[in-house]
Amino acid sequence: MLKHMVSDNVMKKIALSFDVEEFDLPREFNSDIDDEEMYQISYYGCKKLLNLLDVPATFFVTANFAKKYPKLIKEISEKNEIGLHADEHKDNYEDMSCDEANEKLTKAKKEIEKIINKKIKGFRAPRFYPPDYKLLKKLGFEYDSSLNPCFIPGRYNNMFKKRKIHFNEGLKVIPASVYPVIRFPMTFLCFRFFNRFSLVYEKIGTVLNKEYVIMVLHPWDFMDLRKFKIPFFIKKNSGEVMYGVFKDYIKWCKNKGYGFTTMEKF
Numbered sequence: 367m368l369k370h371m372v373s374d375n376v377m378k379k380i381a382l383s384f385d386v387e388e389f390d391l392p393r394e395f396n397s398d399i400d401d402e403e404m405y406q407i408s409y410y411g412c413k414k415l416l417n418l419l420d421v422p423a424t425f426f427v428t429a430n431f432a433k434k435y436p437k438l439i440k441e442i443s444e445k446n447e448i449g450l451h452a453d454e455h456k457d458n459y460e461d462m463s464c465d466e467a468n469e470k471l472t473k474a475k476k477e478i479e480k481i482i483n484k485k486i487k488g489f490r491a492p493r494f495y496p497p498d499y500k501l502l503k504k505l506g507f508e509y510d511s512s513l514n515p516c517f518i519p520g521r522y523n524n525m526f527k528k529r530k531i532h533f534n535e536g537l538k539v540i541p542a543s544v545y546p547v548i549r550f551p552m553t554f555l556c557f558r559f560f561n562r563f564s565l566v567y568e569k570i571g572t573v574l575n576k577e578y579v580i581m582v583l584h585p586w587d588f589m590d591l592r593k594f595k596i597p598f599f600i601k602k603n604s605g606e607v608m609y610g611v612f613k614d615y616i617k618w619c620k621n622k623g624y625g626f627t628t629m630e631k632f
């Protein structure tokens with residue numbers, strides 16, 4: 367009886383997180399996209415996402431995007447957590463001096479806090495390349511979520527980094543969820559890479575993560591990206607397929623009795 371009560375009380379938590387940014391991916395692959403379209407992709411992606419999202423989530427926003435659409439960000443902040451996703455999405459802290467990073471992050475954090483009228487606690491770096499944790503802590507961040515603890519060819523190999531929530535330089539680090547042991551990623555691409563089988567893939571990963579699941583997605587996942595000159599696996603099944611799989615995933619989590627939470631609550 368006691369065992370039954372205890373297991374009922376331990377509810378798995380799902381933290382959905384979305385990186386809200388100017389869509390500069392084509393530029394990363396040496397193809398052009400005009401400034402206006404770069405913002406609109408994420409703006410309309412947000413609109414689609416908000417249309418289906420009826421659970422709380424965390425949105426990591428660039429200051430650039432927030433200044434362009436302050437009303438939208440304010441609206442999102444009413445039911446969700448807002449974190450910082452850099453000043454500009456092209457910011458790369460590996461090429462930046464500590465002084466420059468300090469200046470840009472201080473400015474960006476203040477600008478978004480002014481829009482939402484709340485303190486920002488969380489940070490996620492563009493492309494998962496975080497600045498110095500000591501700097502983030504000094505700037506008042508409580509956690510960083512710029513770690514995808516798996517191997518992404520051409521990007522990073524984090525196979526041997528910690529998979530669970532931990533502290534580094536006094537800052538709480540909340541890694542994206544992966545499959546335990548084999549470390550298959552569970553981020554945005556996996557939600558659509560395997561067509562309808564993507565849902566099964568995400569369900570298995572969610573079951574295997576016993577206490578909580580941290581999902582990393584983007585509003586632009588919900589837009590049709592086929593016309594852009596970016597690698598096929600990034601544009602594959604964007605838009606409608608993604609929308610369907612993600613909607614079914616939320617429904618499945620609810621049926622399983624999992625709770626949804628924002629990342630600041632960890």
Ligand SMILES: [Zn+2]
Nearest residue numbers: 385387492493
């Ligand atoms: Zn990003």
